[in-house]
Amino acid sequence: MAYEYAIALTGGIATGKSTVASLLALNGMRVIDADTISHEILDDSVEWVRETFGSEYVNGTKVDRTKLGSYIFSHPAAKKTLEEYLHPKIQAEIQKRSEKQDEFQFPYLIDIPLFFENSNYPIKESVVVYTPEDIQLERFVKRNGYSKEESLKRIASQMPIDKKKEKATWIIDNSKNLKHLQNEVEQFVEKIKEIYKK
Ligand SMILES: CC(C)(COP(=O)(O)OP(=O)(O)OC[C@H]1O[C@@H](n2cnc3c(N)ncnc32)[C@H](O)[C@@H]1O)[C@@H](O)C(=O)NCCC(=O)NCCS
Ligand SMILES: Nc1ncnc2c1ncn2[C@@H]1O[C@H](COP(=O)(O)OP(=O)(O)OP(=O)(O)O)[C@@H](O)[C@H]1O
Structure with missing residues (x-):
């Protein structure tokens, strides 16, 4: 059975999910990453992207994800088309990997950025990586080099981070420096180990 020991790891764009995923791995936790799976599927879908959106979105044998x-994010109908194509494939792959992880009978994380937006995952527990919106925007602009306007458009395409925070079982606060984040992650892992102790 899939998702038995799964905990959804989620948050907003650039609130620090990948950074937390790396710290969790350093603390011995296993993490399935939906973004990585989505990139792999997109890489196998070059012809579909060419036919659906045009060859300007393909660079050699790869999809130009930035473009x-x-x-x-500026064309809602195109976003819907891409999501309707990718999401079932992403979900199927996550389910497969989740079934494998459940064999260990120990909790693991599934990093799903849109966990609360798409309620298709039968996962009860969730942890939200939280930063207030002003820090989220600042880190997003700094990391991607997009304009403030473009960054705000992408942030607005998701459920507000404060709402996700309300829905979460646990919260990892990433509003301070990396040392603080490391501490937050260690405390979270201790909590999980305590709860799931056999
Ligand atoms: C639009 C694409 C090509 C941009 O690729 P890029 O490498 O620049 O971004 P990446 O995939 O690493 O996503 C970065 C972040 O953007 C956000 N994001 C991505 N897709 C979406 C979406 N459809 N709606 C809202 N936010 C999204 C997530 O927070 C994600 O963590 C890519 O994100 C994509 O194919 N998205 C559709 C699939 C999807 O919904 N993925 C997110 C959940 S698995
Ligand atoms: N505590 C912190 N202090 C300063 N910078 C940070 C901190 N945490 C994360 N960052 C930086 O903020 C940016 C966003 O973090 P990260 O890539 O982990 O977010 P994400 O939620 O995985 O993003 P996405 O939704 O786009 O996949 C990165 O450049 C990262 O190095």
Whole structure:
């Protein structure tokens, strides 16, 4: 059975999910990453992207994700088309990997950025990586080099981070420096180990 020991790891764009995923791995936790799976599927879908959106979104044998991202976040119908194509495939792959992880009978994380937006995952527990919106925007702009306007458009395409915080079982606060984040992650792992102790 899939998702038995799964905990959803989620948050907003650039609130620090990947950074937390790396710290969790350093603390011995296993993490399935939906973004990585989505990139692998997109890499196998070059012809579909060419036929659906045009050859300007393909660079050699790879999809130009930066360009495709700029397009879909400004064109809701195209975003829907991409999501309707990718999401079932992403979900199927996550389910497969989740079944494997459940064999260990120990909790693991599934990093799903849109966990609360798409309630298709039968996962009860969740942990939200939280930063207030002003820090989220600052880190997003700094990391991606997008304009403030483009960054705000992408942030607005998701459920507000404060609402996700309300829905979470646990919260990892990433509003301070990396040392603080490391502490937050260690405390979270201790909590999980305590709860799931056999
Ligand atoms: C638009 C694409 C090509 C941009 O690729 P890029 O490498 O620039 O971004 P990446 O995939 O690493 O996503 C970065 C973050 O953007 C956010 N994001 C991505 N897709 C979406 C979406 N459809 N809606 C809202 N936010 C999204 C997430 O917070 C994600 O963590 C890519 O994100 C994509 O194919 N998205 C559709 C699939 C999807 O919904 N993925 C997110 C959940 S698995
Ligand atoms: N505590 C912190 N202090 C300063 N910078 C940080 C901190 N945590 C994360 N960052 C930086 O903020 C940016 C966003 O973090 P990260 O890539 O982990 O977010 P994400 O939630 O995985 O993003 P996405 O939704 O786009 O996949 C990165 O450049 C990262 O190095």
